[in-house]
Amino acid sequence: MCQLLGMNCNVPTDICFSFEGFRARGGRTGLHSDGWGIAFFEDQGCRLFLDDKASAESAIAELVRDYPIRSLNVIAHIRKATHGHVALQNTHPFQRELWGRYWVFAHNGELKDFSPTDKGRFRSVGNTDSEAAFCHILNTLQQQYPQQQPTPVELLKSLRTISNGIARHGMFNFLLSNGELLFAYCATDLNYVLRKAPFCTAHLIDEDVSVDFNELTTPDDRVALIATLPLTDNENWAKMARGELLAFHHGRVLARG
Amino acid sequence: MCQLLGMNCNVPTDICFSFEGFRARGGRTGLHSDGWGIAFFEDQGCRLFLDDKASAESAIAELVRDYPIRSLNVIAHIRKATHGHVALQNTHPFQRELWGRYWVFAHNGELKDFSPTDKGRFRSVGNTDSEAAFCHILNTLQQQYPQQQPTPVELLKSLRTISNGIARHGMFNFLLSNGELLFAYCATDLNYVLRKAPFCTAHLIDEDVSVDFNELTTPDDRVALIATLPLTDNENWAKMARGELLAFHHGRVLARG
Numbered sequence: 001m002c003q004l005l006g007m008n009c010n011v012p013t014d015i016c017f018s019f020e021g022f023r024a025r026g027g028r029t030g031l032h033s034d035g036w037g038i039a040f041f042e043d044q045g046c047r048l049f050l051d052d053k054a055s056a057e058s059a060i061a062e063l064v065r066d067y068p069i070r071s072l073n074v075i076a077h078i079r080k081a082t083h084g085h086v087a088l089q090n091t092h093p094f095q096r097e098l099w100g101r102y103w104v105f106a107h108n109g110e111l112k113d114f115s116p117t118d119k120g121r122f123r124s125v126g127n128t129d130s131e132a133a134f135c136h137i138l139n140t141l142q143q144q145y146p147q148q149q150p151t152p153v154e155l156l157k158s159l160r161t162i163s164n165g166i167a168r169h170g171m172f173n174f175l176l177s178n179g180e181l182l183f184a185y186c187a188t189d190l191n192y193v194l195r196k197a198p199f200c201t202a203h204l205i206d207e208d209v210s211v212d213f214n215e216l217t218t219p220d221d222r223v224a225l226i227a228t229l230p231l232t233d234n235e236n237w238a239k240m241a242r243g244e245l246l247a248f249h250h251g252r253v254l255a256r257g
Numbered sequence: 258m259c260q261l262l263g264m265n266c267n268v269p270t271d272i273c274f275s276f277e278g279f280r281a282r283g284g285r286t287g288l289h290s291d292g293w294g295i296a297f298f299e300d301q302g303c304r305l306f307l308d309d310k311a312s313a314e315s316a317i318a319e320l321v322r323d324y325p326i327r328s329l330n331v332i333a334h335i336r337k338a339t340h341g342h343v344a345l346q347n348t349h350p351f352q353r354e355l356w357g358r359y360w361v362f363a364h365n366g367e368l369k370d371f372s373p374t375d376k377g378r379f380r381s382v383g384n385t386d387s388e389a390a391f392c393h394i395l396n397t398l399q400q401q402y403p404q405q406q407p408t409p410v411e412l413l414k415s416l417r418t419i420s421n422g423i424a425r426h427g428m429f430n431f432l433l434s435n436g437e438l439l440f441a442y443c444a445t446d447l448n449y450v451l452r453k454a455p456f457c458t459a460h461l462i463d464e465d466v467s468v469d470f471n472e473l474t475t476p477d478d479r480v481a482l483i484a485t486l487p488l489t490d491n492e493n494w495a496k497m498a499r500g501e502l503l504a505f506h507h508g509r510v511l512a513r514g
Contacts, residue, residue, distance in 0.1 A: 044382050045345025047307055052299075059324045067316050088302025097353060100380035121378040121399075123357035125301050142378075 002092070002108045004190070005076040006175040006226040008182040010250035012042070012070035013223055017211045020065055021204035021231045023055040025078055035091040036061065038076040039104040040069045041179035046102040050091045072250075073177045077106035082129075089126035093175075094134050096122055098142060099149040101178045105134040108228055109171030109187055133166050137176070152181055152247055153255060159183060160245045160257040167243070175226065182248040184226045186240035191230050193237045194251065195223040202232040222251025259349070259365045261447070262333040263432040263483040265439040267507035269299070269327035270480055274468045277322055278461035278488045280312040282335055292348040293318065295333040296361040297326045298436035303359040307348045329507075330434045334363035339386075346383035350432075351391050353379055355399055356406040358435045362391040365485055366428030366444055387431075390423050394433070409438055409504055410512060416440060417502045417514040424500070432483060439505040441483045443497035448487050450494045451508065452480040459489040479508025 005022045007015050015038075023036070033054035040047045047069065055061045055078050077092035084090040092106040107130035114129055120139025124131045140162050141155075149155070159176070163185045166172050173190050176183040184190055197220075199213035226248070230237040240246065245257035262279045264272050272295075280293070290311035297304045304326065312318045312335050334349035341347035349363040364387035371386055377396030381388045397419050398412075406412070416433070420442045423429050430447050433440040441447055454477075456470035483505070487494035497503065502514035 042309075042345045045307070045309075045348065047345060048305060050302070050304055052302075059320065063316065063320050088299045088304060091302065095352075097380065097382060100382055102382055123354065125354060125357055125359055 002077055002079045003228040004106055004108045004175050006182055007074040008224045008248035008251060009072050010222045012072055014068035014070050015074050016065055016068055018225060018231050020209060021206040023061050024206040034079045034081040034086045036078040037091050037093050038064055039093045040071040041073040042071055048095055050088055052086055052088050052091055073179050073182050075104050075106050075175045075177055082110045084126055084128035090128045094131050096138055098138050103178050105176045108173040111170040114169040137162050156247050156255050156257040163245060185245045189228050190226060190240040191237040192224060192226040193235045203234050205231060205233045224248045224251045259334055259336045260485040261363055261365045261432050263439055264331040265481045265505035265508060266329050267479045269329055271325035271327050272331050273322055273325055275482060275488050277466060278463040280318050281463040291336045291338040291343045293335040294348050294350050295321055296350045297328040298330040299328055305352055307345055309343055309345050309348055330436050330439050332361050332363050332432045332434055339367045341383055341385035347385045349387060351388050353395055355395050360435050362433045365430040368427040371426040394419050413504050413512050413514040420502060442502045446485050447483060447497040448494040449481060449483040450492045460491050462488060462490045481505045481508045
């Protein structure tokens with residue numbers, strides 16, 4: 001299995017603190033050592049770092065921890081291989097372009113007997129169930145809305161139907177973003193926390209590190225953090241329900257599907 | 258204008274030496290300081306580093322210089338903005354998926370009155386002439402070969418026709434790779450060198466750095482290096498002809514179009 005981390009904000013924010021705890025699970029405090037990846041949206045662009053090494057030992061992960069990339073939407077993933085061998089093409093997040101925007105996807109879980117017969121434009125490069133699911137989502141969306149992106153509410157409705165269909169094949173927790181919205185679908189384990197004023201000092205579970213967000217934020221800042229398991233031990237993490245789909249925008253829950 | 262660097266090999270090779278000279282042109286020995294990017298293919302996967310800072314001063318460029326990523330196909334680009342503002346979405350190389358493979362593209366030059374009216378599947382995310390050209394190439398290839406990738410010779414033939422058409426709009430030097438083949442199209446400036454045994458000691462033009470390839474290679478290694486301007490001052494760089502299209506494979510020129 002794998003672990004997911006997502007961030008959605010109203011002002012460009014760095015993920016250094018949360019990433020420090022998360023990456024420790026990739027080979028040090030956790031067993032997810034078959035690669036990792038992180039995608040940062042900046043404006044319409046996307047910076048995607050992928051590595052087939054354990055995140056706890058990766059030079060690229062050190063760069064990401066030390067180099068504050070500020071972003072409104074981030075998706076990260078550490079991998080314990082189930083489907084597909086350890087290789088760069090099987091490393092999450094996956095990225096494609098649809099409607100003139102980049103879309104990024106990462107999955108936690110395992111699908112069985114999932115072989116979509118899409119003849120669509122999006123095809124897998126690697127051989128994971130996860131990338132096949134991502135391509136199926138995009139192919140279906142593109143067939144439903146060939147010309148342009150629908151409204152967030154229409155998108156949420158379509159995504160819920162597609163996701164429920166895929167989830168019949170096994171465990172299907174995922175994060176998906178187009179740089180504007182961040183969607184989180186929970187099959188078993190996804191938790192989130194909404195950080196806003198008054199900010200607190202947060203303490204990581206996986207490392208003995210604290211940060212006082214009062215020193216780093218302004219009163220209007222809002223940050224939603226979504227993770228397979230809570231990353232801090234002194235904040236109010238909410239556990240998502242099974243089958244729940246949330247759309248985050250500007251650090252708030254915009255809609256529930 | 259911009260500068261291009263490509264590498265195509267028969268064994269996974271790091272580009273640290275060449276990249277050291279190339280990145281100096283991004284703000285130190287050259288004026289191409291509006292961002293840079295580099296794509297490394299590893300098996301079917303692709304690692305793409307993008308930065309909208311000058312390569313000479315970029316923390317990510319330092320990582321790439323110091324961290325030997327071994328690859329059969331590499332494309333790098335340093336940018337002097339002409340079309341499109343300085344932003345991550347306008348930073349080359351651009352990446353898309355076609356026929357279940359990643360394709361990576363970088364352009365040197367400037368196109369005028371180039372507004373393809375494609376209704377195809379590939380759309381620009383940013384607003385450069387370069388990304389529009391890349392999408393036009395992929396849309397045309399996909400329309401000509403909807404199901405699967407044609408042979409390298411068919412691909413070369415199609416690419417030549419498409420490229421000649423785009424080149425009517427201005428200066429159009431580009432590098433394009435699917436991780437297996439590397440295509441180089443020359444409008445004005447592209448040079449290449451084929452490194453093979455017996456290897457020499459090469460000396461960079463932009464930095465006073467030499468490397469003895471005898472110490473790093475085996476007698477069967479072959480490396481093709483393609484660049485806007487030669488990177489070393491003691492090797493036999495060949496200048497490509499105007500309108501010439503080359504397909505490199507395993508460090509050799511596979512075909513000329």
